Amino acid sequence: MPDTQIQDAAAPVAITAILAELRGIVGDRGLLTEASDTAAYAEDWRKLYQGRTQAVIRPASTAELAAVVAACAKARVALVPQGGNTSMVGGATPSADGSELVLSLSRMNRIRAIDPVDLTLTLEAGVTLKAAQNAAAEAGCLLPLSISSEGTAQIGGVLATNAGGNNTVRYGNARDLVLGLEVVLPDGQIWNGLRRLRKDNTGYCLRQLFVGSEGTLGVITAAVLKLAPRPVEIEVALCAVPTAEAALALYTRCNQHDPAAIQAFEYMSGQGMEFVLRNIDGTSLPLTKSPHYALVELATPCAGAGLREAMEQVLAAAMEDGVVTDAVIAESETQRLALWKLREEHAEAQKREGASVKNDVAVPVSKVPELLARAAIAAQKLMPGIRMVPFGHMGDGNIHLNFEQPMDMPGAEFLAQDHAIMDMVGEIVRDLDGSFSAEHGVGLLKPYMMPEWRGGAELDTMRKIKAALDPHNLMNPGKVLPGMRASS
Numbered sequence: 001m002p003d004t005q006i007q008d009a010a011a012p013v014a015i016t017a018i019l020a021e022l023r024g025i026v027g028d029r030g031l032l033t034e035a036s037d038t039a040a041y042a043e044d045w046r047k048l049y050q051g052r053t054q055a056v057i058r059p060a061s062t063a064e065l066a067a068v069v070a071a072c073a074k075a076r077v078a079l080v081p082q083g084g085n086t087s088m089v090g091g092a093t094p095s096a097d098g099s100e101l102v103l104s105l106s107r108m109n110r111i112r113a114i115d116p117v118d119l120t121l122t123l124e125a126g127v128t129l130k131a132a133q134n135a136a137a138e139a140g141c142l143l144p145l146s147i148s149s150e151g152t153a154q155i156g157g158v159l160a161t162n163a164g165g166n167n168t169v170r171y172g173n174a175r176d177l178v179l180g181l182e183v184v185l186p187d188g189q190i191w192n193g194l195r196r197l198r199k200d201n202t203g204y205c206l207r208q209l210f211v212g213s214e215g216t217l218g219v220i221t222a223a224v225l226k227l228a229p230r231p232v233e234i235e236v237a238l239c240a241v242p243t244a245e246a247a248l249a250l251y252t253r254c255n256q257h258d259p260a261a262i263q264a265f266e267y268m269s270g271q272g273m274e275f276v277l278r279n280i281d282g283t284s285l286p287l288t289k290s291p292h293y294a295l296v297e298l299a300t301p302c303a304g305a306g307l308r309e310a311m312e313q314v315l316a317a318a319m320e321d322g323v324v325t326d327a328v329i330a331e332s333e334t335q336r337l338a339l340w341k342l343r344e345e346h347a348e349a350q351k352r353e354g355a356s357v358k359n360d361v362a363v364p365v366s367k368v369p370e371l372l373a374r375a376a377i378a379a380q381k382l383m384p385g386i387r388m389v390p391f392g393h394m395g396d397g398n399i400h401l402n403f404e405q406p407m408d409m410p411g412a413e414f415l416a417q418d419h420a421i422m423d424m425v426g427e428i429v430r431d432l433d434g435s436f437s438a439e440h441g442v443g444l445l446k447p448y449m450m451p452e453w454r455g456g457a458e459l460d461t462m463r464k465i466k467a468a469l470d471p472h473n474l475m476n477p478g479k480v481l482p483g484m485r486a487s488s
Contacts, residue, residue, distance in 0.1 A: 015054050015101065018075045022057055025067045030107065032056040041102045044093045045086050045149075046351070046358075049444055051094035053080075056102045062182060062190060062221045065108070069219065070188025072101065078474045079103045081215035083157025084128065086149040088358060089443030091161060091214050091479055100477065105156045108221060114139045119227040120179060120196045125156025125220050132225070141227040144171040146264075148344045156220045162212035164439030166264040166297075166343075169395030171228065173439065175211040180224035183210050186217070186470040196224050209465070214441050215476040217469045229301035231263070235311045236297045236336045239318075240290030240326040244369040247294045249323045250314075251365075251395055254296060257314050261307060263299040265395035266343050267292070267368070272389045275349040275404075276342055283342055288326040294394070295343050346391045350402060355411030356389070357418045359401040359425045362438035368394055374428045375401055382424050383417065385409070398438035401425055422446075426453075447482040 023031045032038050033055045042051040057079075059065040072079055078100040082092040094100040109126035116139045123132055129143075129150035136143040147153060147165035159181070164173045171177065180195040193207055210218055241247045244267070251265050270291040277283055298307045311329060318324040330336040350356045363371050372390055379386050385406030392400040403421055405414035426436050426449065436449055450459055463481060466473075 015075075015077050015099070018071055018077060019055060021071050022055070022068055025071065026057060026059050026064050030058045030060060030064070032058065038102070041082060041085065041104065042094055044090045046088060046090075049090040049093040051096050051100075052098040053094045053100060053102045054098055056104055058104045058107050060107045062108070062184065065103070065105075065219060065221055066184045066188050066190050068103065069184050069186065073187050073472070073474060076472055076474065077101060078477050079219075080476050081105065081156070081160070081219045083125065083154030083160070084149065084152040086153045086157070087161070087443055088360065088440040089437075089445040091441050091443030091476075092157065093444060095478060103219065105154060105219075105221070108156075109154075111135050112222065114141075114227075115196070116141055116227075118196055119229075121225045121227055122180075122194060122196075122222065123155060123225070124222045125154060125159075127155050129153050129155060129158055136227050137230065139227075140230055142230045143177075143225060144228050144263075145174055145177060145225075148347055155223060155225075159211050159220050159223055160213060160215050161441045162439070164393065164396070164398060166266065166393065168393060168398070168439075169265055170263050175208060177226045178207055178211055178223060179226055181207040181210055181220055182222035183218045183220055186472075186475050190221075191218075194222060194224050212441070214443065214479050216466060216480050217475060219475070231299035231301050232303050233305055233307045234263075234297065234299045234336065235307045236295070236330045236339050237311055237315060238287060238328050238339045238342065239294045239296065239315065239324045240288050241292045241294055241324055242290070242322070244292055244372045246323045247292055247394060248366070248369055250294050250296070250318055253314055253318055253323070254298075258298075258310060261298040261300055261305075261310065262296075262395065264295070264297040264393075266295040266392065267394035267399065268295065268343060268346065268391045269293075269389060271387055271404075272346050272349070272391045273342065275353050275389065276345050279349040279352040280341070280345040283338075283345065285342070286328045286339075290325060293342075295339060343391070346389075346400075350389055350404060353404055355405045355414045357403045357415070357421045358440075359403075359422060359429075359436070360398070360438050360440040361401055361425060361429045361434055361436055362396075362398045363429060363432040363434035365394070365397040367432045367434070368397060368399060371399065371401070371428060371432055371434070375425055378424050378428060379403060379421070382420065386421075397434075419448075422449075442480045444478060447478075447480060450480070450482050 038056050041056045080094045081103045105126040108124040111123045113122040133143045144167045162174050183191045387404040389402045
């Protein structure tokens with residue numbers, strides 16, 4: 001490691017010495033120590049990582065959390081902040097040696113304030129994204145962040161990973177919606193930056209340092225989020241398109257017609273749609289089977305804006321020119337949700353189909369078809385029979401370029417080659433000026449890629465920031481930065 005040295009976290013023996021102190025801070029309800037209670041917190045959603053922890057700490061307030069962090073800092077015990085535990089890259093999983101405690105934010109789940117004039121929502125880190133969306137809707141507003149795991153994912157984790165989701169094309173990633181944060185620092189100090197200001201140019205923008213840091217620099221405990229006016233007109237269409245190039249052409253047409261109306265533009269492959277229809281109950285395809293699909297959502301807070309007519313006009317011209325081969329527009333909220341279900345269940349459908357290697361990549365929007373074409377060829381050369389299952393946010397260039405095991409290959413054998421598959425994709429993505437992590441983060445899965453992709457001054461600066469805030473490597477060790485795992 002150049003110049004900056006970061007010490008390892010403490011050995012497991014230090015943990016047993018402070019459990020009584022931690023119980024005194026959070027109470028019996030706030031401390032789980034039985035293996036049957038902690039097991040679910042020690043495994044990631046994809047079941048790639050099986051960790052172990054001697055305790056799960058569940059503080060009920062920022063003050064309790066700060067006292068916990070201070071006690072663990074004094075004892076040199078590492079902490080793994082965890083929200084809904086929906087990470088795709090093992091970002092909230094403790095190490096297997098039992099040297100790290102899990103810090104669950106689930107009890108810190110209060111909506112502190114909502115202001116429909118300022119269009120702000122102040123809430124604690126343990127509030128689920130869905131609950132936050134509902135709170136905004138009840139106030140006549142929209143929290144535009146939307147991801148597949150929103151019913152489980154918590155605000156703290158959503159911000160710590162800078163989640164993107166379906167509406168990034170219009171509203172940006174999570175960091176674009178953050179006005180202020182409250183954070184407990186690695187030494188137990190509380191930074192109260194819960195400001196609702198749209199303009200505040202006083203020194204470094206600390207909130208953006210913690211958004212996307214994956215819990216390695218501190219624990220986000222509360223946030224002020226931007227809201228938007230709630231849409232009163234929404235139109236959703238599922239379109240069959242002959243090629244990925246046609247999907248991009250349809251996006252271009254929608255953008256040229258009215259870029260302000262586009263709320264989401266999602267791409268799906270025929271293979272992915274087949275997995276959903278086969279593995280997810282209650283799904284059906286309401287149009288002609290196709291090798292590629294696009295899901296288009298238009299929305300506006302203006303009544304009488306004529307979105308239906310706009311959608312029909314764009315699709316009619318696209319069908320006439322062969323860009324779209326078939327399309328269906330939702331006639332009700334039930335139908336809208338059914339169309340979105342075909343997109344949102346892709347991750348679960350792939351999980352049920354078998355072993356998969358996931359690549360959360362981003363390239364310039366114009367390069368998405370080239371990415372898909374080159375990856376399809378390279379994948380078959382690497383592993384004949386592999387099934388490519390791309391889907392995602394074509395409107396912002398973020399494609400989940402996933403691969404499912406060949407039909408005749410055992411899952412374990414397939415997963416043993418995950419790095420070779422990821423590196424194959426990475427080579428193409430780098431050539432297209434893209435990123436190997438668009439919205440899922442780095443976690444435990446991808447730190448090995450950081451030196452090649454973010455080496456030199458960029459990675460060195462990240463390490464210096466980490467060393468300045470967390471010199472003993474106690475906050476989520478082993479994540480994001482390479483060569484920084486907790487000691488055994």
